[in-house]
Amino acid sequence: MPYYVALGQTTAEGAKNLAAAITAMQDVARALEEMGGKLVDDFALLGTYDFLFIAEAPNEEVMYRAALRAAAHGIITLHTMAAIPFEDFGRIVREMER
16 A cells, blocks of 8 residues: 655644644544555654654545545644655666666
8 A cells, every 4th residue: 555654733723732633633543544544653743843644545535635634623734745665666776777
């Protein structure tokens, strides 16, 4: 299943109520599972971004739906990217060298 990585930042409203941000992301994780995906891991960060989410989803549409659900809470903004395991990246590079 494809991987996706999302970097999150709390909104001004979210910064005032971090418990709501946690609840919102738990809701998104449940919705993602209902759509056939899975939240693989999540981290709180120091720096420009506040959160890192790693998810698996059957396709981009499922990730769009999950990201839109997160945005609808108004607590967090996400910068979402497709990702591949480094092993797959290495295989692609080796294949290109042939």
